[in-house]
Amino acid sequence: MVFKHFRKVSAVAAVSALAAAGMAGTALATPQTQEEPDVNACSAFLDHPPILDSDHTDSDQPIVRDGVGKIPVVLVHGWTARGHHADEGGSQFSLKIDREANGIGGELLAKSEIKSSFIGKLQQDPNVEVFMFNYEPVSTHWVTDPQIGDRLAKGLECVTDTFGKKAVVVGHSMGGLALREAMAKVDQDGKPISARVGQAITFGTPNTGVPLASVAFDAVDGAMLVPGLNIPVGLTKLLLKQCSAMADKTGQFCFGIGGPPDAAYSQGALAMRDDSVEIKNLPAWPEGVPYTAYAGDVQVGGFTLFGKTSKRLIEMGDYAVPVASATDNADEVATSKCEYGIVSKASVKEAGLRLRSVFTGDSERRPTGMILPYVQGHEFASPCYHNNLMAEVGLTNKALAKIDQAATQLAAETSQPAQEE
Structure with a gap:
């Protein structure tokens, strides 16, 4: 070259x-x-x-x-x-x-x-x-x-x-x-x-693409057909679309945090659907x-009973x-x-470590969780x-x-x- x-x-x-x-x-x-x-x-x-x-x-x-x-x-x-x-x-x-x-x-x-x-x-x-x-x-x-x-x-x-x-x-x-x-x-x-x-x-x-995006959009559209949900869901969708339009036009975010709340219907979000023409x-x-x-690779839902552990139920x-x-x-x-278990050796061990961290603070390693706060880098x-x-x-x-x-x-x-x- x-x-x-x-x-x-x-x-x-x-x-x-x-x-x-x-x-x-x-x-x-x-x-x-x-x-x-x-x-x-x-x-x-x-x-x-x-x-x-x-x-x-x-x-x-x-x-x-x-x-x-x-x-x-x-x-x-x-x-x-x-x-x-x-x-x-x-x-x-x-x-x-x-x-x-x-x-x-x-x-x-x-x-x-x-x-x-x-x-x-x-x-x-x-x-x-x-x-x-x-x-x-x-x-x-x-x-x-x-x-x-x-x-x-x-x-x-x-x-x-x-x-x-x-x-x-x-x-x-x-x-x-x-x-x-x-x-x-x-x-x-x-x-x-x-x-x-x-x-x-x-x-x-x-x-x-992102299958979750396609599922989420379809779920919103489906909810708008349900009596009692159509008005609040419709208003929420309208707000999200307006915020997305503002983000696309100005680069500014309604809620100031980026991601789905601010740009769910933005050009990039729509294009990243797994069924979009753009991604294909x-x-x-x-x-x-x-x-x-x-x-x-987040996996959720293992059980441990009688010495045997089940496969994870959900891969996220x-x-x-x-x-x-x-x-x-x-x-x-x-x-x-x-791997996040429901009833398993892993979940019991994690609970024990979390309890111990109450006394040790940040001087020792502490367990995180599958909790998903939107803020990146959050300790949980x-x-x-x-x-x-x-x-x-x-x-x-x-x-x-x-x-x-x-x-x-x-x-x-x-x-x-x-x-x-």
Whole structure:
């Protein structure tokens, strides 16, 4: 793949090398020394997140960058989500990694174990340089909006030109769908953007849509036919539609929290239904780009009687996206599994741990629950919950290892400078 960043520098270096060797006609070589890439060169498309004071290394030291990483890693947030890096009100990628799926549900880490966010972890990797694609003002729109798909494609073209290397891309929820749309675009030379990507990773991306959305819309329409429910349900639907229209038009939310209450009937929400034309027409993950998918796997309803344990009664995915949708067409898959029993050894053990935590506070690990408050990162929210996937120890460790592995391989690849036409 040709990356424009190297054209002028490489040509000069190549001419000098050929003159010294006296070997006209030899293939151009990649220059051995280059200036560090400008991390702000693509600021029209991608943000370069700051290092937060609250993020630390595993040894509790402040994070210090020594130079610029070799491989750009581009993070893409999801529907109605935040796209900037901050302690409060930031992206899901900014959540502290503070919980773990442990086979009986999940638990919060002890305060002393909580060190960093996902972004903070990436900022400690000398192989990579992290960037964020922020489309907050149009985050209720569908990914075909030029401010999402087209702009992300331009950001990927810019950052790979700047670094002279393929990028690693990471999408959460609809962010993964935005990546599919962007990678199907072409650059200024007519080459596919996907050729500039060396590894794709997603967390909870609804590749085949969200069945729950379709069910919810159908349930509302059905309730409007029931005498006594038609008026209150109809008024609620009208309010939600008005809020969604405002969100689509202005990027502002009626209730100020995003998600279904503010944008249930937004362009993006309607397009992510599993029966929508938009989800079916979305470009597939491109061939030739390794794709790893991470998913939440909540299972509810086990019984333990007479020494035998029943199968779980309900599989809920991450409460929003089923495992099958989140992992569709992936080359590699990993899930965080949270099992919540009704009457089982697991539920008894969890109850005991919860009682103990009353006395130990945050100095020891505490059980989370299957309670689903809308606020992301809430201490009672499951680590397998859609908005907490980048705060779960198991998945983030796997993702960080995959990113570092990909970055090491991509950094070792020789960039081919463009030959003058």
